[in-house]
Amino acid sequence: MSPSKKIVILYGSETGNAHDFATILSHRLHRLHFPHTFCSIGDYDPRDILKCKYLFIICSTTGQGELPTNVNALKCERSVTFWSFLKKKNLPSNFLNHIQTAMLGLGDSSYPKFNYGIRKLHQRIVTQLGANELFDRLEADDQAMAGSNKGTGLGVESVYFEYEKKVLNFLLKKFPNRKVNGQVIQREQLDPQIYLEPLSYLQISDRIAREDANKIKIEFQGDKSVKIGRVNTNKRITSDDHFQDVRQFKFSNVEKNSEDYEPGDTAAIYPCNTDEDVSRFLSNQSHWLEVADKPLIFTNGVPNDLKDGGLAKPMTLRNILKYHCDFMSIPRTSFFLKIWTFATDVTKMERGQEQLDDQREKLHQFATDEDMQDLYDYCNRPRRSILEVLEDFLSIKLPWKYVLDYLPIIKPRYYSISSGPGDPDIELTVAVVKYKTILRKIRKGICTSYIASLQEGEQIRYKLQNNHIIKNDFLHKPIILVGPGVGLAPLLSVVKADVFKDTRLFFGCRYKDKDYIYKDILEDWARAGKIVLYTSFSRDTENSPGVKYVQDYLWKLGEEITDLVVNKEAVFFLCGSSGKMPIQVRLTFIEMLKKWGNFSNEETAKRYLKEMEKSDRYIQETW
Amino acid sequence: MSHYKSGLLLIHPAVTTTPELVENAKAQATSMNVKFVDQFLINKLNDGSINLEKAKYEIIKYLTPEAPADIQFPKKLIPVLAESLTPNGSLIGLSDIYKVDALINGFEIVNEPDYQWIRKDFSKLNQTVSIPLKNKKTSSTKSQSGNNKLPTFKKASGTTTKLPSFKKASNAELPILKKTEDFQSPSFKMAAEPKVYKVVDDLIEDSDDDFSSDSSKAQYFDQVDVEDDSIEEEDLIDENDSGKPMITMITCGKSKTKKKKACKDCTCGMREQEEKEINDVRSQQEKVVKFTEDELTEIDFTIDGKKVGGCGSCSLGDAFRCSGCPYLGLPAFKPGQPINLDSISDDL
Numbered sequence: 001m002s003p004s005k006k007i008v009i010l011y012g013s014e015t016g017n018a019h020d021f022a023t024i025l026s027h028r029l030h031r032l033h034f035p036h037t038f039c040s041i042g043d044y045d046p047r048d049i050l051k052c053k054y055l056f057i058i059c060s061t062t063g064q065g066e067l068p069t070n071v072n073a074l075k076c077e078r079s080v081t082f083w084s085f086l087k088k089k090n091l092p093s094n095f096l097n098h099i100q101t102a103m104l105g106l107g108d109s110s111y112p113k114f115n116y117g118i119r120k121l122h123q124r125i126v127t128q129l130g131a132n133e134l135f136d137r138l139e140a141d142d143q144a145m146a147g148s149n150k151g152t153g154l155g156v157e158s159v160y161f162e163y164e165k166k167v168l169n170f171l172l173k174k175f176p177n178r179k180v181n182g183q184v185i186q187r188e189q190l191d192p193q194i195y196l197e198p199l200s201y202l203q204i205s206d207r208i209a210r211e212d213a214n215k216i217k218i219e220f221q222g223d224k225s226v227k228i229g230r231v232n233t234n235k236r237i238t239s240d241d242h243f244q245d246v247r248q249f250k251f252s253n254v255e256k257n258s259e260d261y262e263p264g265d266t267a268a269i270y271p272c273n274t275d276e277d278v279s280r281f282l283s284n285q286s287h288w289l290e291v292a293d294k295p296l297i298f299t300n301g302v303p304n305d306l307k308d309g310g311l312a313k314p315m316t317l318r319n320i321l322k323y324h325c326d327f328m329s330i331p332r333t334s335f336f337l338k339i340w341t342f343a344t345d346v347t348k349m350e351r352g353q354e355q356l357d358d359q360r361e362k363l364h365q366f367a368t369d370e371d372m373q374d375l376y377d378y379c380n381r382p383r384r385s386i387l388e389v390l391e392d393f394l395s396i397k398l399p400w401k402y403v404l405d406y407l408p409i410i411k412p413r414y415y416s417i418s419s420g421p422g423d424p425d426i427e428l429t430v431a432v433v434k435y436k437t438i439l440r441k442i443r444k445g446i447c448t449s450y451i452a453s454l455q456e457g458e459q460i461r462y463k464l465q466n467n468h469i470i471k472n473d474f475l476h477k478p479i480i481l482v483g484p485g486v487g488l489a490p491l492l493s494v495v496k497a498d499v500f501k502d503t504r505l506f507f508g509c510r511y512k513d514k515d516y517i518y519k520d521i522l523e524d525w526a527r528a529g530k531i532v533l534y535t536s537f538s539r540d541t542e543n544s545p546g547v548k549y550v551q552d553y554l555w556k557l558g559e560e561i562t563d564l565v566v567n568k569e570a571v572f573f574l575c576g577s578s579g580k581m582p583i584q585v586r587l588t589f590i591e592m593l594k595k596w597g598n599f600s601n602e603e604t605a606k607r608y609l610k611e612m613e614k615s616d617r618y619i620q621e622t623w
Numbered sequence: 624m625s626h627y628k629s630g631l632l633l634i635h636p637a638v639t640t641t642p643e644l645v646e647n648a649k650a651q652a653t654s655m656n657v658k659f660v661d662q663f664l665i666n667k668l669n670d671g672s673i674n675l676e677k678a679k680y681e682i683i684k685y686l687t688p689e690a691p692a693d694i695q696f697p698k699k700l701i702p703v704l705a706e707s708l709t710p711n712g713s714l715i716g717l718s719d720i721y722k723v724d725a726l727i728n729g730f731e732i733v734n735e736p737d738y739q740w741i742r743k744d745f746s747k748l749n750q751t752v753s754i755p756l757k758n759k760k761t762s763s764t765k766s767q768s769g770n771n772k773l774p775t776f777k778k779a780s781g782t783t784t785k786l787p788s789f790k791k792a793s794n795a796e797l798p799i800l801k802k803t804e805d806f807q808s809p810s811f812k813m814a815a816e817p818k819v820y821k822v823v824d825d826l827i828e829d830s831d832d833d834f835s836s837d838s839s840k841a842q843y844f845d846q847v848d849v850e851d852d853s854i855e856e857e858d859l860i861d862e863n864d865s866g867k868p869m870i871t872m873i874t875c876g877k878s879k880t881k882k883k884k885a886c887k888d889c890t891c892g893m894r895e896q897e898e899k900e901i902n903d904v905r906s907q908q909e910k911v912v913k914f915t916e917d918e919l920t921e922i923d924f925t926i927d928g929k930k931v932g933g934c935g936s937c938s939l940g941d942a943f944r945c946s947g948c949p950y951l952g953l954p955a956f957k958p959g960q961p962i963n964l965d966s967i968s969d970d971l
Binding site: 005006007030033034035036046047050065066067084085087088089090091095098109111113116119120123124175177178179180184190191193194195196197341342344350355358362366374378382384388391392393394436437438439440580583584587610613614 | 637640642643817818819820821823824825826827840841843844846852853854855856857859860900901904905908938939940941942943951952953954955
C-alpha cells in the first residue's frame with residue numbers, strides 16, 4: 001500500500017455511478033501527474049485525514065436519504081470508519097480546517113430525500129468541522145429538473161464535467177509544474193493514446209503448471225470471512241404461466257451446523273459468469289486462448305478490489321474471467337476511456353484502415369463525449385453488455401495482463417434471509433431478473449440467473465450480514481408487517497422468530513393463483529393464530545374485492561392499526577421494491593395518524609413518524 | 624350519462640412524487656363527466672417523443688405544483704395543444720402569464736365558472752377574429768388555420784428530424800476535440816500496439832504547507848470509544864432547508880434532451896412508450912430477418928430484396944447505424960457472409 005497523499009478522491013457509491021465518475025476524475029489526475037489517494041469513503045483510513053489537504057468527494061444517496069453502503073463498510077483491520085469517526089461528538093469545530101474540499105452529489109429529485117447523502121457529508125465536514133470549500137458543492141439530478149442543472153435540461157454528466165473542470169482548474173493553477181529527475185517542468189497532459197499502467201497486473205507464473213489447471217478444484221483465497229454453502233433447495237414458487245420466476249433457495253454451511261443471524265439480516269451471494277459466456281469472451285479475444293489456462297501471478301500484489309470474497313485459485317485467465325470480471329455488465333464511460341486505445345486490429349476490418357479509424361473515433365467519442373447521450377442510447381438503453389460491445393467492435397484487441405484494470409469486478413449481491421434466526425438451512429426468496437430490450441437476446445441479472453442455474457448439492461460462496469434491524473426494546477410488542485411481492489422475504493424470518501406479541505401481516509401480489517408466494521405457510525400460520533393475514537391481489541379483483549394494494553388494506557383497517565401503533569407501541573416493518581410502493585404506504589400511514597391517531601395536523605403526524613424512524617420503530621427495507 | 628368528454632391529462636414532472644395529486648385530478652374529472660383517455664408528462668411532449676392527434680380532446684388539464692403566477696410552460700406547446708382540442712374544447716391549468724400566447728393561438732380566456740381557456744370554434748374564428756388580427760400580419764397567418772401551423776409543429780417534433788440533428792451534433796464535436804487536444808494525432812489512425820505508461824506523479828510542495836494539520840488533532844484518534852458519543856446522522860439534515868437545494872447553473876454542454884428510462888412502477892405512460900419502441904424495433908427486425916427452423920444458426924443478411932437502411936452502415940453494428948435502421952438491435956456482421964446467430968438465438 002502506498003502512503004496516503006495530500007490529494008484525496010473519495011466516493012460513496014451504491015449502483016456504481018459515483019464510483020465511475022470518481023474513476024474518471026482519478027484517471028484525469030493521473031494523466032496530469034497528480035499523485036492522489038483514490039478509494040471509497042469506507043476504505044479511507046480516518047487517520048489519513050490529518051495528511052490530506054485537498055479532499056474531493058463524489059457521493060450518491062440510497063434508500064430513504066441514506067449514505068451508500070460503501071461509506072459505512074468496515075474493513076476488518078480497522079475499528080472505525082472515516083465517516084463514523086467524523087460523527088464523534090467531541091471533535092472540535094476546527095478539526096478539518098486544514099482541508100480544502102469540493103463536493104459533488106448525485107441524486108434523483110423524484111425521491112423526496114434528494115441528495116441527502118452529500119448534504120449530510122457537507123453539513124458535517126464543512127459546516128460543523130470547518131473544512132474550507134473550494135467552490136459551492138454541486139448537486140446533480142438524474143431527472144434533470146431540479147438541483148444544479150435546473151431548467152437547462154442537462155443531465156448528471158454535464159454537472160460532473162463542470163465539477164471536473166473546476167477541480168482541474170484549481171489544481172493546475174495551484175501546481176502548474178512538476179519535477180522530473182530534479183528538473184522542474186510544466187505539467188502537461190499525457191497523450192490520450194497512451195495507456196496508464198496499473199500498479200499491479202498479471203503475468204505468467206514461472207512455476208511449471210500442474211498438468212491441467214482445469215481439473216484442479218477451484219478454491220478462493222484471501223478472504224477469511226467468506227463461507228462456502230451447499231445448495232439444498234432451489235424451487236420455483238410462482239406458477240409456470242406467471243411472467244416472473246421467483247425461487248425459494250436454501251443452502252447450508254458445508255463446515256458447521258450453526259449460523260448466527262436475526263430477522264432482517266442479509267446474505268451476500270458471490271455470483272460468477274457461465275462457462276459459455278467465458279468461452280464467448282475468449283473466442284472474441286482469440287489471442288488470449290493460448291494463455292487462458294496458464295497459472296498467473298500479480299506483479300505487485302493482489303489489488304484491493306479483488307479481496308472481497310477471495311481470489312480464485314488456480315489463478316488463470318479463464319478463472320479470472322469466470323469469477324471476477326463482470327463483462328456481462330453494461331459498460332460505463334471509464335471502460336471506454338481505458339480501452340479505446342486498444343482498437344488496433346486492422347486484420348478484422350472488412351474495409352481496412354478506414355473502418356479501423358471509424359471504430360477508434362467512435363470509441364473515443366464514447367470515452368470522452370461530455371454529453372453521454374450516444375453512449376446511453378448505444379449501451380444503457382438496450383442494456384448492452386461489454387462482451388456485446390467487443391463483438392460489435394472487432395478491432396479491439398485487449399492485452400490480457402491488464403484485464404483487472406479495465407473490466408469491472410463482479411460484486412456480491414445481497415438478499416434478505418427468509419429462514420428463522422439461526423436456522424442452519426438459510427433460506428432466500430429470489431426473483432429472477434429477466435427483461436426484453438431491442439437486443440434479441442433476453443437480458444438477465446448476473447446473480448439471479450446464477451442462483452436460478454444452481455442444482456442441489458452445488459457449492460456457493462456467501463457471507464452473512466448482521467443489520468440489527470429490530471431493536472431489543474420492541475420485542476414482545478405488536479408488529480405490523482407489510483411486504484408485497486418478494487418484500488415478504490425478511491418478514492417470514494420475523495414471524496418464524498416468534499418474538500412479537502401480535503403480528504399483522506399485509507401481503508400483496510398480482511394474482512391469487514400465480515404469484516401468491518408461500519401461500520400454504522402463510523395460511524397455516526393464520527389458521528394457527530400465529531399471525532393475522534391480510535392479502536390483496538392488484539390484478540385479481542375477484543379474489544381481492546375493494547382492495548388493490550397493501551396500502552388500501554392498511555387504510556381499510558386504519559383505526560385498528562393506528563391504535564396498535566400509537567397506543568400499543570407497535571413496530572411497523574415495510575419491505576419490497578423501491579419506487580412508488582413505499583411512498584404510497586408512507587402517505588397512507590401519515591393519513592392514518594391524522595385521522596385516527598389524535599394528531600391535529602400534517603406537521604405533528606409527520607413529526608411522530610420521524611420519531612418512529614429515529615427509534616427504528618418504523619423500519620423500511622426497500623431495494 | 625353514457626357519454627364522457629374525452630380528456631388529456633398533462634403532468635408536470637414534479638407531480639410524479641405526489642401521485643395523490645393525480646388521483647385527485649382524476650376523481651375531480653370523473654365528477655365533471657370527463658374521462659382522461661391519455662396521460663403524458665409535459666417533458667415527453669416537449670422533447671417530441673409524443674405527438675398529439677388533432678382535435679382529439681374536449682378537455683386538456685395541465686397539472687402542476689407551481690403557483691399560477693409562477694408557471695413555466697413551454698410556449699411552443701400552446702399551438703400544439705390548441706390543435707389537439709376540439710372546437711370549444713377547454714384547456715385548464717395555465718394562467719394569464721401566457722395570455723398573449725392564448726390569444727395568438729385562438730383561445731378565449733374565460734373566468735366563469737372557473738378560469739380556463741376555450742378554443743374558439745374554427746368556422747367562427749376566421750370571421751370574428753379577422754379584423755383585430757389584420758394589424759399583425761405574422762400572427763394572423765399563424766392563427767388563421769390549423770393547416771398553416773402544421774409544418775412548424777412537424778419541424779419541432781417530427782421523428783424525421785432526429786437524424787439530421789444527430790448528425791449535426793456529432794459533426795460539431797470533432798473540431799472541438801481537435802482544438803482542445805492539439806497534440807493528439809489528427810486522425811485516429813494508430814495500428815501499432817499502443818504505448819503503456821507507468822504512472823510517475825509528482826506534487827511540488829506548495830507554499831501553504833505550514834497551514835497543515837495541527838498535531839493536537841491526532842489525540843482524537845486515541846480516545847477510547849464511549850457508547851453513544853456520536854451525532855445523529857438525521858440531525859445533519861434540516862428538513863425546512865431542503866426546499867432550497869444548492870443550485871449552480873451549468874451553462875456549458877449541449878442542448879440534446881436526454882431520453883429517460885421509465886421508473887420501476889411507471890404510471891406516466893413512459894413504460895408503455897418504451898415497450899412500444901422495443902416492439903417497433905423488433906418488428907423491423909422481423910422484416911429483414913426471417914427466421915425459420917433451419918435458419919436458426921446461420922442467416923444470410925445479404926439475400927436480395929431484404930430491406931437495407933439508407934446510411935450504408937447496416938453491417939457495422941448499432942453504434943454506427945442510423946436511428947431508423949432495420950438492423951437495429953442485431954449484432955454487427957460482415958457484408959456478403961452469413962452471420963452466426965448462436966449468440967442471439969435464445970429468444971427466437
